[in-house]
Amino acid sequence: MAKYEPVIGLEVHVQLLTATKAFCGCTNQFGSAPNTNICPVCLGLPGALPVLNAKAVEFATLAALALHCEVRERSIFARKNYFYPDLPKGYQISQFDKPIAEFGWIDVPTADGSMKRIGITRAHMEEDAGKSLHDGFHDSGTHTYLDLNRCGTPLVEIVSEPDLRTPEEAFEYLTRLKEILLYTGVSDCNMEEGSLRCDANVSVRLKGAPKFGTKAEVKNVNSFRYVRAALEYEIERQIEVVESGGRVIQESRLWNAAEGRTYSMRSKEQAHDYRYFPEPDLPPLIVSAEFLAETRKKLPELPEARRVRMIAEYELTEQDAHTLTASREFADRFEAAAKTSKNPRRVANVLLSEVGGRLKALGLEQENSPVSMTGIVLAADLLEEGKISSKQLKQLFDVCFEKNEDFPAVYEREKPQQITDASAIESLIDQVIATNPKQVEQYRGGKKTVAGFFVGQVMKASKGQANPALLNELVVKKLEG
């Protein structure tokens, strides 16, 4: 196995979340009744002329910038000619030698924990084809149906350099790519609905060999896990072919999830098979400096940069930063709430350890949490001000999760008792000091951290009701005294 090195490059198609299609005014929406969002343009009826959707250009540009691409000032649409029943025009409007964007990258974590920069060859605009429906009709055994609603849906295709070396890196690349696209808001990246689709190209070569081997392309794998599994299978298969003296042939293959293997689909077409030529019905696409600057302003803080900033700002672990930035919407809600609090770090802490911990234990998602962001801020502030102890906080959260109630309501009702009477706390401290002479000796011998032991013991003796700030202060006073 270690004799060989896999080489992987990914092609990802992403549907853009525009209201209308790429070249006509039809609604761009998943799930409409078949053949209801269609018109002469997207059906390719004779004489119908395409008009480019400005929003699609904006979204493609936004995606390109987020992927650190250079955006071409003048790009050209081309016809990619092929016959297929779901392509009534007989060609797809795409971009060929002058795509809107090139030379980008994404940083991806690798097995040893370091980051690796994966090149993005190009991101080009094109339109989607319709869909052949092979199942679900009473006569599906003998008939195929066509739904042309998807014809003309705007896409960007993002092509990576052959820089990936393991199925895991490919998985990470896709995860990061999807996250970036979701943050920019250009696509919902819903793989079940086909808004994000991936073709995986893979070859193997002897380690250290100067040239790449012949690649196979695994088409349309519909989850990132399956991409990883398909690549693992395909790498094994190709190694076996080479080991047994054969040659890998350039072809398209299909992933069969049920069997966990790929099948040969067809020999791979070459670019010249498509007889690309410039689309005569569309002028060159000009992306002006002004448009580019305006679009750049719409770029949000991207996930990786946001994690780096939040790790510093809220003193988070890498893992916690991932949890908080899982979606832009969630990260925004957290940060907006944290800003209103007395101590944003504490909000992060309460959210992650108290709420996050309970959600995890119950197998619940954030959106199903009984405790709102407002509730978390209130809890963090009460803790910060010493109005409740951390033990009381835990008890209150237990009630929230038991009764499926938000924190403010539970707090109002239960209003936990607090002992703020110094002499009452002092007498508890005296008892604990009297029963733990060894720890007193340690403290007085210079081991100041033992104070924490006393705080804990007294808090326990007070049933979690001692005012934490006062307790801390009095413990030190007593021990020093």
Ligand code: ADP
């Ligand atoms: P094609 O013309 O067959 O579509 P491209 O050169 O356009 O091939 O590359 C398509 C994808 O395949 C890209 O993501 C690229 O990185 C990847 N790729 C190219 N050559 C190889 C190879 N030998 N092994 C693995 N991946 C490759």
Ligand code: ZN
């Ligand atoms: Zn249309």
Ligand code: MG
């Ligand atoms: Mg290609």
